[in-house]
Structure formats: C-alpha cells, structure tokens
Amino acid sequence: MARTITMRQAINEALDQEMTRDPSVICMGEDIVGGAGSPGEDDAWGGVLGVTKGLYAKHGDRLLDTPLSESAYIGAAIGAATCGLRPVAELMFIDFMGVCFDQIYNQAAKFRYMFGGKAVTPVTIRAMVGAGLRAAAQHSQMLTPVFTHIPGLKVVCPSTPYDTKGLLIGSIRDDDPVIFCEHKAMYDMEGEVPETSYSIPLGEANVVREGGDCTIVAYGLMVHKATEAAETLASEGVECEVVDLRSLSPLDLDTVIESVEGTGHLVCVDEANPRCSIAADVSAQVAQHAFGSLRAPIAMVTAPHTPVPFAPGLEDAYIPDAARVAKAVRSTVATGA
Amino acid sequence: MAPIVPIVMPKWGLSMKEGQVVEVLVAEGDQLAVGDDLIEVDTDKISGIVEATAAGMLRRLVAEVGRTYPVKGLLGVVADESVGDDDIDAFVAGYAVPSAAEDEAEASAYHTIDVDGIMVRYGRLGGGERTVLLIHGYGGDLDNWLFTTTALAEGFDVVALDLPGHGQSAIFLPGETVADLARFVERFCEVLALGRVDVVGHSLGGAIAARLAIDHPDRVERLALIAPVGLGPEINTGYLDGFASARSRRDLKAVLAELYTDQTHVSREMVDQVLRYIRLDGVPQLLARLRAGITADDVQADQPVLDLDPAQVPLLVMWGSADRVVPAAHAAAAPAGAEVVVLEGGGHMVQIERPGQVNATLARHLRR
Missing domain, CATH: 3.40.50.920 (Rossmann fold)
Known part of the structure; x- marks a missing residue:
C-alpha cells in the first residue's frame, strides 16, 4: 500500500528495508546513531537532521557512529565496500567532501577500471546539498557537477519522496560508488510512497x-x-x-x-x-x-x-x-x- | 418548461476528485445524441471522454480547455430550443457542485481484507440487492474498471478486487494457474460473505470468472466476460513477457500500446502507475511465474469458458474487434446460448476505450 510520507521518512525506510533484506548493508557517519543509550534529548538523534533516527534500535551495531574525520570513515566505507559490504556513509554536507576527495575520486572511482572489473566498490555516500537553510557558503553548495565530472562515480539527486526511496535502494544495490545528493530544503516534502521496497534504475530521467x-x-x-x-x-x-x-x-x-x-x-x-x-x-x-x-x-x-x-x-x-x-x-x- | 440537463465532470473510479479539460469536441448550438463524444478530460490516472447522457441542443458550454473542474462540476448545459436564455443563465448561475457527505462515503470505498494470510485490497461502491464482482486481468488492478465501477454502482453493489500479487494487494501468488486464482477469489467471496454474485471478468479475469462459475456453481449467478482468456489457444505471449520484463518507461510504453487502439489512453500518468507497480520488489518474478502458469507451449493452458453452459449461467462475451492481446476471433467459439457483442475497432481494454457501450451492454445483461 502506498501512503504519504516525507522525504526524510523515505530515506529512513529505504535504509531500514535494505538493511533488513541484505545483511551486508551497513550505515556509518557522524551522529547517525547519535548517543543512543544516553539520557534525554541526546538519545538516538539520528544524524544532523534526524534522517537515520530509530535505525539503531532495529539494526544495532550495523550503524556506526564515526569520529569527526571524513577522510577516515569515507576511506573505511570504501575499503569495506571492496571487501564485500555495502556501506551507506552519511557525509552530512557535501561541502565537506573536499577533505576525503582522494578516497572518492582517486580510489573508489578507479578500482573497477584499474583492476579490470575484478573489483567492485558498492558504496553509497549520502550528502546534503543546496542552499536555502541560512547555513552560509560552506554548508550550502550544489556540488553535483564536481562528482558528475569524474568517470567511475554515479551521481543521483532526487526531487520527490517516491524517487528518493527508489533511487536510494537502487544506489545501495548498485555495484559502483554512488554520490547520493539530498536537498536539505526538501526533507519535509511529502509524497505518496509504497511501503514495499522498489528500486528505480540509475540513469533514467x-x-x-x-x-x-x-x-x-x-x-x-x-x-x-x-x-x-x-x-x-x-x-x-x-x-x-x-x-x-x-x-x-x-x-x-x-x-x-x-x-x-x-x-x-x-x-x-x-x-x-x-x-x-x-x-x-x-x-x-x-x-x-x-x-x-x-x-x-x-x-x-x-x-x-x-x-x-x-x-x-x-x-x-x-x-x-x-x-x-x-x-x-x-x-x-x-x-x- | 422543457428540462435543462447539466453536463458534469464524471467520476471515474473510486478516487477521482477532479479532471482537466483537454479538448472540447462540440460547440454551442450543436444537436447532441446520447453517447456523443463531448469533452476530452485528463485525470491523474486516466484520460477519457465525457459523453452526452441526454439528447438535445448544447445551449451553454461552460468547460474551458486547460481548466480543472471538480467531479460533478458543471461543464455545459443541454436543453431544448424552447427554453429561454434567461432560464439557462439562471441555471448556470445557480448550479452548485454537490459534495460533502457523499465525498466522505467514497473516501472509504477502498478497503483491505486478510484472505488466508494474504492482504487483499478491494473497492466497494453503490448498493442494491445484487452484488457484481469485477476481476481484472494479468498485471492489471481494480483501476482497470475506472469507467465501469461508477456506472454499475448506480444499480448494483459493486466489488472490485486487486488479485493477489497485483495492484495494492500483497505481492504474493497463492498459485499460478487459473484454477488457483479462481479458488482464491472464491475464498475472497467467502471471507467477505458476498453470497451469490454476478461476475464480470476482463482478460485473465475472464478465465478466472469462468473457472469460478464451473467449480462453484452456487456462487455465480451471471457472467460477463470481456476479451477473456479461456476461449481459444492464442494469446500474445510477447505482451505477457514484455510486461513482466519491462524495466524502463520506454519499454513499458511500447508494451502498453498493445492494449489500446487509441494510443491517447497510454498517457504519462498511466505508464507511470504501471511502472510503479512492476518496479516493486518481487513483481517481475511473480508475473513471470503467473505467465508460465497460464500458458503451455506459448498457448493458453486452460479454456474454461468453453465448458460453460449459458442455460445454467447466463453468459455475455464482449470483445474489441482490434484486440491485439487475445484475438477477437475467439468470440466465435463462445458456447451456444451466449450473447456475443464485438465492438468494432476496440482494443483489449475495450471497457476503457468504449465505456458507454460496454456499460450499457453490461447493465442490460445483468438486469436480465
């Protein structure tokens, strides 16, 4: 059955269903668990905008709170992907991608090509894009072109809750590294989304x-x-x-x-x-x-x-x-x- | 004074709230006959034609191209020439869109029910002593009856279900043969306590309806089969396979084109809706299983319609002559005593392409 949910819920549901379906799917990022077990408001914050809230309770240690070091955990996610996991790393703001750029464009994007197809890197990197939240120059950019320029990376930027769920599931199931761009001004946008899992192929307008x-x-x-x-x-x-x-x-x-x-x-x-x-x-x-x-x-x-x-x-x-x-x-x- | 008859935005299916006028096919002063095409309308689910329900002169055209009108919103006025312009103006000015209580009733027209552990969605509309059960075909859903439900609801208690694995019912097949699905539909009727019903089946739903009538004679009073599977060996397996394997909008659009003679029915909204269904996890595999179950060596596996006895169960068989999925030539094999109606030029989805004729023929058969 389809019902109306927000884009934030659509992302949460996609992650939840893929983690349930496939034990190799894990999530990592800053505060995505968010102090689970601590008292009061700190408990299970679920990422900077609450997108992953509630997932820790269901999937436990398959959600990893990482240190505030993008270069370390994005590198770890890419490494885990080459070793058989399907990590979904949340990089908070796409603006911070610069500090871990070598891992993304010179490692993840190159493995399949340089190892003659013998290695795959099924990592999905979720990041917020776009302006409108009064977050200033370092937290508001639309850096989609930077990643689109690089062969070996896939880049997705959905516009509705329905597409968001289907494209995120499609990204997680894809064997190539995907930069999944979520517009921060759209998390509360509502739309009709089926409860059942579905995937939308990447590369279809x-x-x-x-x-x-x-x-x-x-x-x-x-x-x-x-x-x-x-x-x-x-x-x-x-x-x-x-x-x-x-x-x-x-x-x-x-x-x-x-x-x-x-x-x-x-x-x-x-x-x-x-x-x-x-x-x-x-x-x-x-x-x-x-x-x-x-x-x-x-x-x-x-x-x-x-x-x-x-x-x-x-x-x-x-x-x-x-x-x-x-x-x-x-x-x-x-x-x- | 001669009557003034409003032409209003129709309600197609259970959830339609409004429609957009795409084209007006008539002009003020035209003499209209019942069934004339008047106005082309687009909704979020389907495109269709508003037909004249009363004969007379089109005195006033209210509908404007590009504008959206609520269901039952005024689109035009039909009246005899003897009616004064003042009266027409007063009628238009005084027309109010009926709404409120009825809307609430219709909002609850969709239901779900658990049948042997399988969640089934169905719609129920109208009322009357007799219940009419509508069964859609392979890959379809209860929206295949958009133009049928509301028309039949004027005299009958209409129940339309999403077969298991279809529409918004659970993505699960209780079995992949016509007999398996007929058994499930019987269980659906039992759980809903429907009693004796008239059954209208389209395509694969026609074969299911026939099987139901044969295996459960106490259940079925009358049968109306539209472009049914189960009356001959041929079936367009390219369609069945193409539908189950389509992954892109482009592929799917080409497959859905096979269903219609008039391609304006293959709208963006319609393709989108089907695409959303076939992209659900498990659906392509389920459809492939069903395809294998209803065919053998690329012809129809069962022909239950041939075994029907119209003397026991009154039978209507309807077909569009240009059907590209199940050939209309099969109509000639209908058992003796059946009423056969072939609509010239209609495609496989003849109930959507020719709603006026199909609904009138259905109503006549069901009231007999």
Whole structure:
C-alpha cells in the first residue's frame, strides 16, 4: 500500500528495508546513531537532521557512529565496500567532501577500471546539498557537477519522496560508488510512497510534465521551480515539458533529446554555479547531438558564479526561482517562434 | 418548461476528485445524441471522454480547455430550443457542485481484507440487492474498471478486487494457474460473505470468472466476460513477457500500446502507475511465474469458458474487434446460448476505450 510520507521518512525506510533484506548493508557517519543509550534529548538523534533516527534500535551495531574525520570513515566505507559490504556513509554536507576527495575520486572511482572489473566498490555516500537553510557558503553548495565530472562515480539527486526511496535502494544495490545528493530544503516534502521496497534504475530521467512548446531540464529542488514556472506559463498559453534528470551520472540524454525534438526549445535549470555545471553539460550535449531540432538558442538558469551568500535576502536572490525560469522560457520561445 | 440537463465532470473510479479539460469536441448550438463524444478530460490516472447522457441542443458550454473542474462540476448545459436564455443563465448561475457527505462515503470505498494470510485490497461502491464482482486481468488492478465501477454502482453493489500479487494487494501468488486464482477469489467471496454474485471478468479475469462459475456453481449467478482468456489457444505471449520484463518507461510504453487502439489512453500518468507497480520488489518474478502458469507451449493452458453452459449461467462475451492481446476471433467459439457483442475497432481494454457501450451492454445483461 502506498501512503504519504516525507522525504526524510523515505530515506529512513529505504535504509531500514535494505538493511533488513541484505545483511551486508551497513550505515556509518557522524551522529547517525547519535548517543543512543544516553539520557534525554541526546538519545538516538539520528544524524544532523534526524534522517537515520530509530535505525539503531532495529539494526544495532550495523550503524556506526564515526569520529569527526571524513577522510577516515569515507576511506573505511570504501575499503569495506571492496571487501564485500555495502556501506551507506552519511557525509552530512557535501561541502565537506573536499577533505576525503582522494578516497572518492582517486580510489573508489578507479578500482573497477584499474583492476579490470575484478573489483567492485558498492558504496553509497549520502550528502546534503543546496542552499536555502541560512547555513552560509560552506554548508550550502550544489556540488553535483564536481562528482558528475569524474568517470567511475554515479551521481543521483532526487526531487520527490517516491524517487528518493527508489533511487536510494537502487544506489545501495548498485555495484559502483554512488554520490547520493539530498536537498536539505526538501526533507519535509511529502509524497505518496509504497511501503514495499522498489528500486528505480540509475540513469533514467522522468518527464514530470508534458508540453510541446519548450523543454525545461532540471533536477532536485529545481524540478519544483521548473514545474511552478510551467504552471504559470500554461496560463499564458505556453506549454512546457519538464524533464527531471534524477541521475546526473549516468545521464539520460535520450529523454532530453527526445523532448527537445518535440519542442525545439531548451531551458536548463541548475542550482549549481554556472561554469561546468549540469546545465552547461546538458546544453553542450544537446547542441552537439540535436542542433537541428533547436529553433532558438539554449537558455540556462543557474546560480551566479559566486559563493552562496549568508545574508537571507541575498541567499534568496541567489537560488534560481520560478520567475527566472519563466522569464527564460518566454524569451527563448519568443526568439524561435 | 422543457428540462435543462447539466453536463458534469464524471467520476471515474473510486478516487477521482477532479479532471482537466483537454479538448472540447462540440460547440454551442450543436444537436447532441446520447453517447456523443463531448469533452476530452485528463485525470491523474486516466484520460477519457465525457459523453452526452441526454439528447438535445448544447445551449451553454461552460468547460474551458486547460481548466480543472471538480467531479460533478458543471461543464455545459443541454436543453431544448424552447427554453429561454434567461432560464439557462439562471441555471448556470445557480448550479452548485454537490459534495460533502457523499465525498466522505467514497473516501472509504477502498478497503483491505486478510484472505488466508494474504492482504487483499478491494473497492466497494453503490448498493442494491445484487452484488457484481469485477476481476481484472494479468498485471492489471481494480483501476482497470475506472469507467465501469461508477456506472454499475448506480444499480448494483459493486466489488472490485486487486488479485493477489497485483495492484495494492500483497505481492504474493497463492498459485499460478487459473484454477488457483479462481479458488482464491472464491475464498475472497467467502471471507467477505458476498453470497451469490454476478461476475464480470476482463482478460485473465475472464478465465478466472469462468473457472469460478464451473467449480462453484452456487456462487455465480451471471457472467460477463470481456476479451477473456479461456476461449481459444492464442494469446500474445510477447505482451505477457514484455510486461513482466519491462524495466524502463520506454519499454513499458511500447508494451502498453498493445492494449489500446487509441494510443491517447497510454498517457504519462498511466505508464507511470504501471511502472510503479512492476518496479516493486518481487513483481517481475511473480508475473513471470503467473505467465508460465497460464500458458503451455506459448498457448493458453486452460479454456474454461468453453465448458460453460449459458442455460445454467447466463453468459455475455464482449470483445474489441482490434484486440491485439487475445484475438477477437475467439468470440466465435463462445458456447451456444451466449450473447456475443464485438465492438468494432476496440482494443483489449475495450471497457476503457468504449465505456458507454460496454456499460450499457453490461447493465442490460445483468438486469436480465
């Protein structure tokens, strides 16, 4: 049966069901157990935003509270993965990935390739991404492009509770290292999710809205901005097709191109900084492979090329919103009519 | 004064709350006949056509393309030319969408029940002395009856179940043959204390219904079988296998296309819903098992419909002539005494493609 739960609960349920199904699945990270056994509010905090709450009581020592040393426990998770476990490591904020980058991009991402397929590294690294929580420049970045750039890593960034559960289960069952990006502004977002386990394959985009006038490509929180813009535009007589990439690596370019072939217009929305972003990548690939279908230049709506501001007014202005998406669509549709 | 008849947003299935007008196929001043296609509507589950329920002139078109209307919301007004414009305006202005109490009753139309340890979801709607049980086919669920339940509920107590391993029932098969499933449906009827029922079965559900009538003659009063399995050897095994093995939206969409003549029914929402089902852990394996159980050497394993005696159990067989899953030619093998209705051009899901004709034929058969 399906019922309505939050994205936070969807993640918790995915971890719970996979730990129940597969004894090789373990979880590790800072405060994911969170002082279980200690009195009062400290008990079983369940990670910095309470995502893993309650799992320790069910699965005990298969949840490991780690020291505040990302380089140590991410390395340990990767090592455990090469030795037969399926660790899910929570790295709190993706912004901290820098301190354990060698383990991720020079070790985990390379093993399968360098050992000729004889080694697999089925590790999932969960991390919070995105701005909007007034957490300043070092805790608010959308670093998805950094990981998408590296062959050997898979990168996922879901936009709904349903996709979150299915893609997290898909990531855990995948034999390659997966960077699983959770938008911190979406943990309380609700949606219908089946109780039964299910997995969504990595590398499949989702057309969340159909339309014939303009394609909007987005992922994560930006899918909702794109959909909001599409609703506004529909009342003006412009029908947008919204493609949620869901997985950034592998990328479902076929679905994007199929949509652009139908609409002739493309707007790429990305919360990341514009240079070498997912928006830039999708724009480049569509220009390379489907130039003949385009009736107007491709437009990008992204954050500016600056760190995320701490001042609330500036942070709000930094994050792409529906009005900017709608403006970009109006402009491209007018150009190529 | 001649009557003023409202055209309203229909309720398709148990959970529909609203629908969006996609296209208006008529204009003010058109003379309408009962059954005419009026307005194309999209819901979160299905796309369909609002048909005329009364003959007369379309005096006022309220529906606007792109707008969303609640169930029973006013879409237009039919009345004779003799009715004054003032009266029409007053009718439109005074129209209120009925709601409240009824909504609450319908919210509880979905139920679950434990049948021999297997959780079964079913829907129950309407009322009347007679109960009609609806059984869907392979890979389907009770939403295959979206257009049927609400229509039949006007005169009958309608019960539609998700077969085990299907829809939102438990992902478990009590057995993989038609006889196994018929036995389970009998247990479902016992647990629900349904008494004697009329059974409408679609596709594999048709074979199950026939088996149920043969094995449990006390249970079944009348039978109506739509595009049933169980009346001939051929079945599109490419469809059965494609459905069980589809992993991507693209693959699945191509498979589901086989079900319909009119491809507008294969909407994004519909494909999504089926995709969500086949991605549940265990479902592909379960469907493969069921596929193996209902076939032998790539033809149908059992043909229970051939063994029915319409003199004992009145039998209606309905088919879309363009069925690409179970050939409509099988209708010719229906046992003597059965009423056979073949709808020209309809596909396998004829109850969704031609709801008006199917519902009228069903109601006539069930009231006989």
